[in-house]
Amino acid sequence: MDDLLPSAIPFWGTIEILKRCNSRCSYCNNWKENASQRISAADCQELFPQLTSLGVQRLIITGGEPLLHPELDMILKLAVSSKIYTSLITNGLLLSSARFDALVKAGLQGITLSLDTLDPEIYYKHRGVKLQNPLKKLQLISEYAHRFNLSASVNCVLSSLNSKGLENLINTANDLELPVMIQPCITDNQPQLQYLVPAGQELPNVKRNLQKVIEMKENGFRILSSSEFLTNIYEYWSKGCVQPITKCEYGFINLTINHLGDVLPCWRLPAIGNIHTASVVELWNSSEMQNWRLRMLAGKCPGCWLSCSFDWQSTLKSEKYCVEQWRSNLSNPQVINT
Ligand code: SF4
Numbered sequence: 054m055d056d057l058l059p060s061a062i063p064f065w066g067t068i069e070i071l072k073r074c075n076s077r078c079s080y081c082n083n084w085k086e087n088a089s090q091r092i093s094a095a096d097c098q099e100l101f102p103q104l105t106s107l108g109v110q111r112l113i114i115t116g117g118e119p120l121l122h123p124e125l126d127m128i129l130k131l132a133v134s135s136k137i138y139t140s141l142i143t144n145g146l147l148l149s150s151a152r153f154d155a156l157v158k159a160g161l162q163g164i165t166l167s168l169d170t171l172d173p174e175i176y177y178k179h180r181g182v183k184l185q186n187p188l189k190k191l192q193l194i195s196e197y198a199h200r201f202n203l204s205a206s207v208n209c210v211l212s213s214l215n216s217k218g219l220e221n222l223i224n225t226a227n228d229l230e231l232p233v234m235i236q237p238c239i240t241d242n243q244p245q246l247q248y249l250v251p252a253g254q255e256l257p258n259v260k261r262n263l264q265k266v267i268e269m270k271e272n273g274f275r276i277l278s279s280s281e282f283l284t285n286i287y288e289y290w291s292k293g294c295v296q297p298i299t300k301c302e303y304g305f306i307n308l309t310i311n312h313l314g315d316v317l318p319c320w321r322l323p324a325i326g327n328i329h330t331a332s333v334v335e336l337w338n339s340s341e342m343q344n345w346r347l348r349m350l351a352g353k354c355p356g357c358w359l360s361c362s363f364d365w366q367s368t369l370k371s372e373k374y375c376v377e378q379w380r381s382n383l384s385n386p387q388v389i390n391t
């Protein structure tokens with residue numbers, strides 16, 4: 054059966070370097086968990102050459118809030134030394150020109166700002182903290198993206214509260230040449246979070262607002278989420294499921310590691326091992342990982358409500374081009390700062 058599987062080469066690595074976070078997002082538990090454990094630069098020194106040997110070219114560094122990690126700059130330098138293109142997902146609260154300068158010097162190549170809305174009240178309801186002037190954060194990211202040729206984008210978590218502001222967010226971000234990705238708020242049926250899931254009379258409004266986003270995409274606005282994915286967000290909220298469940302290829306192209314060093318078939322699935330007790334190469338090629346891949350391909354993955362691979366697939370081509378360009382420039386020794 055294994056012979057029938059497509060080859061599994063992780064172009065992407067995703068690493069959650071810590072859980073600690075300075076946001077208090079209602080739909081996320083990271084900030085509630087034990088904050089002391091994290092991936093260290095010493096871990097990365099061993100890990101990154103293994104990732105390169107497996108084929109990882111692009112590493113998404115996330116958390117928690119990665120800007121809170123005391124060794125982030127060193128981790129970036131180690132990634133560049135292993136010829137891995139890095140990007141951060143950040144809530145932007147700690148982002149300043151000075152911090153950006155240091156990140157770029159360390160080798161950062163991309164940044165995604167988690168920003169659900171430009172409305173301060175809704176921002177507070179989603180994220181439990183205040184963001185002073187989100188427009189300034191967008192402008193800062195746009196400025197650095199231009200100056201240093203960084204890939205930059207905005208990631209918006211959609212709930213019942215913010216669909217009305219999507220058009221404004223996309224317009225504002227796109228005016229600054231920042232594309233937008235939209236993902237639904239995942240509440241895992243927790244009763245205290247049901248206010249974030251559109252229901253009843255709100256559903257037609259959400260449908261209209263998502264339809265507007267799809268039209269904007271068709272008219273050339275830079276929206277990274279596929280139209281199919283955007284349609285399925287509404288489908289899921291109105292029916293409680295998405296049918297038919299399609300195959301997912303996440304475990305073929307993305308290698309995921311959490312703050313403990315656990316290697317996961319996907320964020321939503323249980324660990325198959327840990328980098329402190331096994332080589333990541335062995336884990337990636339293990340029979341347990343292959344079993345997960347079989348389930349993903351068969352549409353039998355229990356982890357989530359639709360194949361998130363829609364969106365991975367839609368960005369893979371442009372990302373590959375971007376990463377190849379960067380790696381070809383690495384022949385310039387000045388790019389490597391370590
Ligand atoms: S910013 Fe991200 S990691 Fe932090 S609490 Fe919000 S969703 Fe969780």
Ligand code: SF4
Binds near residue numbers: 321349356359362
């Ligand atoms: S179906 Fe969802 S949970 Fe399962 S591997 Fe794909 S993205 Fe992950």
